[in-house]
Amino acid sequence: MTAPHPPTIRALRHVALRTTALEGSVDFYTGPWGLDLVQRTETTAHLRAAGPEHHVLELHAAERNGLHHIAFAVQDPAEVDAAAEWLRAEGVTLLEEPGRTDRPGGGYAVRFLDPENRVLEISAHVHAVPELPQDRPVPRKVAHSVLNTTDIDAATAWYTRVLGLRVSDWSEHQMVFLRAIGDHHVIAFNQAEWTAPNHVAYEVGSLDAWMRSIGRLKVAGHETAWGPGRHGPGDNAFAYYIDPAGLVPEMTAEVLQIDEETWMPRVWPRTPELSDLFRTAGPPSPRVREHMGGVPDPGWA
Ligand SMILES: [Fe+2]
Incomplete structure (x- = not known):
């Protein structure tokens, strides 16, 4: 049993934005920006790049622009659990307990707040997607x-x-x-x-x-x-x-x-x-x- 310790964040997975122009932004990011649509509802869009992440951008329809959340990658669910224990020990507000999520991309995640009320997520074991051919000059x-x-x-x-x-x-x-x-x-x-x-x-x-x-x-x-x-x-x-x-x-x-x-x-x-x-x-x-x-x-x- 090791003492609670900070997570080893491996990477930035995705950023989720609140947008006042969902429709136009989906067209922009899937068009000349070079991302691809993964999942679309009336009020949300999940977009992927050419790399291995399930999605890199989420757009959420809103009345004001802003940040919805930021997701970071750790290696496995045990690291998510360890991160949650550490965050709790640090007095951080957890918005949910660590566990399996049925949000797009799945995986095992914990959500919490930073000191300025931003929603952050640490996740592992998200769904695999095939990398796209690297012959197009699009974001990876x-x-x-x-x-x-x-x-x-x-x-x-x-x-x-x-x-x-x-x-x-x-x-x-x-x-x-x-x-x-x-x-x-x-x-x-x-x-x-x-x-x-x-x-x-x-x-x-x-x-x-x-x-x-x-x-x-x-x-x-x-x-x-x-x-x-x-x-x-x-x-x-x-x-x-x-x-x-x-x-x-x-x-x-x-x-x-x-x-x-x-x-x-x-x-x-x-x-x-x-x-x-x-x-x-x-x-x-x-x-x-x-x-x-x-x-x-x-x-x-
Ligand atoms: Fe920059």
């Missing part, structure tokens, strides 16, 4: 989600201590990048006036696939809202868009892979040359900043 996974927080230090402390994520880098004291295993970040926090999802990033397999994705979106009438460019922290290529509800997705590629033995977090000054290594994007416009700021999201109710 959700790479990261950036969240606006009113207290970046409290958020960082909780996500590292309670969830076991690790700090990869800071962008001054404005953003912090947190990793699980491999990718430079799966979650990042942005200091803001209110909580809201800032953006969700989807990864394609190469810079060529990334350019072709930008081209596919352009041909379909969708110009970038910011980018193309390449971030300093994380070294990832970026192209941001505004979806039909006003939420912000990012097409990304070549996310820096972290070697746990040697990595040293750094603080990146927010200068033009470090904010965009390509120097193609320029600063984000007031319009994309406004969409990244979103509307105040009270979280779970």
Whole structure:
């Protein structure tokens, strides 16, 4: 019997958003964005990428945009149980006991709240799906989600201590990048006036696939809202868009892979040359900043 300990989160599985434009967003994400529909009801849509996850994006019809939940992967149900025990010991509010779920994708999961009332899920043994052919330049996974927080230090402390994520880098004291295993970040926090999802990033397999994705979106009438460019922290290529509800997705590629033995977090000054290594994007416009700021999201109710 080991003492309760933080979970070893292996990956970000999926992000679920509340959207004011379900219909249009399903068309956008299954069309030029390159995802595929897995399951659709009148008020929800589950969308997959080309990789092995059952789904990477859930859309839930709502009267205000916001975050519905974020799901993280652990290895097996025993790790979900251990995570639940740890969360309980840490005083975290569990929304459900760990157990089998009949939500789309199935699996064994526990749901709980973070200190800003976001719903988080840790799951294992979700349904397998066949990986799709890699010959199309479409997203293969959700790479990261950036969240606006009113207290970046409290958020960082909780996500590292309670969830076991690790700090990869800071962008001054404005953003912090947190990793699980491999990718430079799966979650990042942005200091803001209110909580809201800032953006969700989807990864394609190469810079060529990334350019072709930008081209596919352009041909379909969708110009970038910011980018193309390449971030300093994380070294990832970026192209941001505004979806039909006003939420912000990012097409990304070549996310820096972290070697746990040697990595040293750094603080990146927010200068033009470090904010965009390509120097193609320029600063984000007031319009994309406004969409990244979103509307105040009270979280779970
Ligand atoms: Fe991003």
